[in-house]
Amino acid sequence: MSQNSVILRAKLLEDALLKSSENTALLVAPVGFGKTTLILQHQDNSSSLSYYINGADEQWQRQVESILEEVTPDTTVYLDDWDLVESAHWQEVFVLLISKSCRLVLAGRGINSFNRLPAHLLQTCTLLGSEKLALSYSDIVSITSSDSLIPPSQIFSMTLGHPFLVNLAISLSPSSCSIAELHQHLVLHPILGQLLLQEILEGLSEQDSSNVRLLCINSQLPKRLFIEPEQLLISELLERSFSGLHVKSETEWTLLPVVREPLQKLCLREDTTASLLAYQALAKRYTSQGDIVNAIGLMMACGEVKLAVSLLRQQGGLLQWIRHGLGNLELILQQFSTQEWFAFDEVAWLACIVSLKRGEVDKARKLINRHYHQDSFDWSVADAFVCLYEGLNLSQNQREFFIRLQGDSPVILKGEHLPNHDGLSAFAGALINNILLLIAIQQGGVEEAEQYLLATRAYYQKELDADYGEAFLDIHQSHISMLKMDAESSSRYLTRVSSRVQRLFSQDKSIRVAMFAVKRELAFYKGLIPSLTVMDKLVREVNHSEAWFDLYAAVYALAAKTALHHNKPESLVQWLRLAGEHSQKHRLAHLDILLNYLARLALVSQSQIEDKFAAYISPLPKQPSSLPWRLQQLHLELEMLLGSLSNKRLEQALLFSESQKHTLLACQCRLMLAINRDDETKLSQEIAIVEDSGFLQLIWQLRSWISKDRVTEILNRHNRTRLILEPKKEEGSRLLSIKESAIMALVSQQRRNKEIAIELDISEQTVKFHLKNVYRKLGVKSRKLAVAVLAENLPEE
Missing domain, CATH: 1.25.40 (Serine Threonine Protein Phosphatase 5, Tetratricopeptide repeat)
Known part of the structure; x- marks a missing residue:
């Protein structure tokens, strides 16, 4: 690799002009994409007459008027920053330029000014947007030093070929020995911060500023959090202000990290209160979609521990956490330190349930012993849960507490998700009876367990989402x-729950462990x-x-x-x-x-x-x-x-x-x-x-x-x-493998392939594979014949 200070790309603009039937090229991209550099390279490379005019120059109109007499169809006129020209003067000057049929290059920053151009011109011109103006991997290779410790591929991934970012990264490469160091140097570079402040943050509407804060908070902002009109506004903001600085995706918006991180600091510095409100607003959006993990993570990220804990409380406390899978709960708990476990009851509830689901009964017991108080519904349930896992029976006081809770007697309890004037919630009632059911089974109280099972099922019938609980109930019913x-009833429930679990x-x-244990x-x-x-x-x-x-x-x-x-x-x-x-x-x-x-x-x-x-x-x-x-x-x-x-x-x-x-x-x-x-x-x-x-x-x-x-x-x-006494087998009895014998035993009971797969915990495809082998070994072509042949050839004692 050689090192060149400048990438010569005049041909890019020349090809664009030749491709246009009206000899017109539009360069549209934010500051930093090298539009002016490209124009000047093309002008230097051109042998015909050309004129460069900048729309930011107060004398631009006079300059245009002074060249009109000399402009011919072979002349190239470059009008840089044309979108800064006032609309009142633009139409008059543009008509004069078009009348000369000259080669015209218009360079601007945004697509919003397109409505100032005639429709026929938009149809016939060649557009060079940020994607076309971005540097390719080959371009980056050509300007990267051969002894650079940072490979071009990583520079390209970091910048997506944004010319300004690429040049800045290459200038910083000699002082960086790793991609992480280069990333840090870029993020902290004052020129980048100044560019973002002047070109993006300044002049934004209140709505755009709010959306920029949201884009800065989340490295990958999911589109599903926003309704369609909001999605359109954010997408338009990205194309207008962050063209070439974001990764395009169907499901989320993602700013380049080297842009998002400094921008986030600028937003925080400009308005701390607005940034904090943005965190809360985004957390609320996640919560509304049931994504409590990201919601709490946002609150913890901005230092609002109490707000994060309040989100836990809104979920209903310990009882509601029992509904969640272990993976989700562990992700939430990871947001909190062990000090916060002891400082907040809500976090302790979560830690207790995660400990139970991990099987760490000791840790759950310690949390309960530290936080337990008799008038707390959550901790009473947690205590009963741990008793169940420890193999202990409930005390008489505990039993009376839960029974009284389901009756008419008033019980004074603490917590926000507790029984209201209508009595226990369906889930709370089901959970309590589930605990009593399992403890009754453990102690051998079959009749008592059946009563609790019926009560649990009645509570679950009031729940909209009770599939998991009802599946467990079928396992307990099979066990009872x-x-x-x-045996017939037990098998029937196992078959039903096996299908649901699968x-x-x-x-x-x-x-699955509970089901297979009973099976x-x-x-x-x-x-x-x-x-x-x-x-x-x-x-x-x-x-x-x-x-x-x-x-x-x-x-x-x-x-x-x-x-x-x-x-x-x-x-x-x-x-x-x-x-x-x-x-x-x-x-x-x-x-x-x-x-x-x-x-x-x-x-x-x-x-x-x-x-x-x-x-x-x-x-x-x-x-x-x-x-x-x-x-x-x-x-x-x-x-x-x-x-x-x-x-x-x-x-x-x-x-x-x-x-x-x-x-x-x-x-x-x-x-x-x-x-x-x-x-x-x-x-x-x-x-x-x-x-x-x-x-x-x-x-x-x-x-x-x-x-x-x-x-x-x-x-x-x-x-x-054969299964218990294991008599000496004849040669014929060795014909089938253990798995094939097990499958044929179920086939003889007229089980379907799906039922056999569930029973043996294998796939239906595996069942079919073994059946084909059995047919081949026995010389038959049907299940009925296979069963008949095996029945005739059972070894005798």
Whole structure:
């Protein structure tokens, strides 16, 4: 690359004149685009007679009159700053020039003066606007020093070829060793500031000044924030005053950073109050469109922390924040410092919800302990939420508070989004009942949970946007149906919610983890053991999502039983270690007890690796009946395996489960009691109930106390022998892969491809791919024939 002081572009103007049928060229661009330089270059390069006249010169009219006698068609007349000529004199002089049929070059700053030109001239002249007058990348290369540390491409990106900015950048390049330093030198350069002040800010109307402030505040100002007439005004302002200084886009307005930053400082210096009002006005526009992240960011950017906090308050406080996705909430919280978490209740609410959604229960608990006061609706709800995640039951006072809140009793509360004279808002009522519902499930109160579920659903029916909440309700409904041993109803709700989640919430980890946990547990009770890969994925996801204790315990108990079934205790060791790491930041009240039970279950069959589980072993609870029901269940199963389960403890557990309508736990207790009492008649009755429900896992886990022939006969009747007992397979049974077998099992249940995809968490295209492979292997061409062939070739015991 060579270094030249001037770019010779006379040919650009000559080509424009030749292209025009009337030999007329219009140069229209703001100051800084080198219009005068181009004219003078062309004049120096021309061999014919030419005259240069500047419209800013008071003698311009006399100069025009003095040359008229000498002007011929070959003469070139350059009229610079022609738009500064008064309209009254312009028409008379212009007619005289046109009558001479000479080559005419008119240079001006804006397009608004076009209405002073005849229509036929506008149609026949050649227009050189800011895009044509801007320097190309090749032009910048030609004037950049070969030893410059700043490459031409970066100068071009920074300036978009604006001649003044390019020349200024190149003059500053030797003192800059990086693009960041060059950017800073340009922004602070006094000549640029003077140019922006004189050529853009001075003389603007009040409306234009207001719009310039908005353009300076946002690096990318979205057009969607403005109605159509406002968009037209801003677009016209950009073309008039910022031509060549902004990036064109269909969706937003973007000034060049090297122009926007100094302009922003000038606006602030000229009128601080107006600039502050511009920030507030723009924040209001964002808020009106639900973009609270940018609205708060603007308030924080101008130092108005209290106004930013007031925007949080306008959103309705903690209850409303629960509606938002974690990503959006994290972006908002990032606008505030930790000091502001403690200074403002509203920011603390936000930090509390983000902590909960991250699974950082400890941090949420600390915030609650610091800010909690009994007459605060928000903090009472937050406290109940954390109790749920910690695995704790609500105190009697907490329950009475929430129940009274939904009744007729007057409750004095603080906050702006609280119950009004019409009672609780629909969302607040749904949220409260949701918490009570999950805590009831956690404690094993199935009947109570159903009541809260109905109340929650009734509240959601009053909400316009309740898809997310209703999807979660379907998961809870499926869970409750499973605890009632109603497999058909549970599956139906899972199918419905799976479709909704895939359609609306496919990226939401929390709802997907909750759904898959219920789906895997239901399949497990029906005798379908998940693979280690499936459980490993679920365990990792539950450790990185907002999992309440019951969900966490369900996944971990299932994972432990899966690992032991596959004789892979090392997987369980790994998962227990993950839980230990998880507990360092996300403490759960009963996590140590849960891991203790799982480690002890592993040692019953894997005593040779006792050292791997020793860290989790501690004395068993003396009163397991006070624990969440899943821990009670693990206690019973462990004592049954150890041969230390007393009838008294079973009777207590049975009484509890029957009083709570917890059919699953009650059935399990009755099976164990029948075995303990050696009551064959009662055992046969309970086995018949289990067979009828399809919850064959309850029989399988008691296989040590039931004859092998009897277990095998039961499992054969329900086509579970291959899945649970894993008999030796014949060559033919190896024909299909695990995934193909799983798909065909669902095909045999007359499931459609879409339902199979949802059930197995794969795409419909993958389902079709596997089905084609199955047809090829079996030599059939339809689903019906494939099912028939597989049924005929099932391996026998």
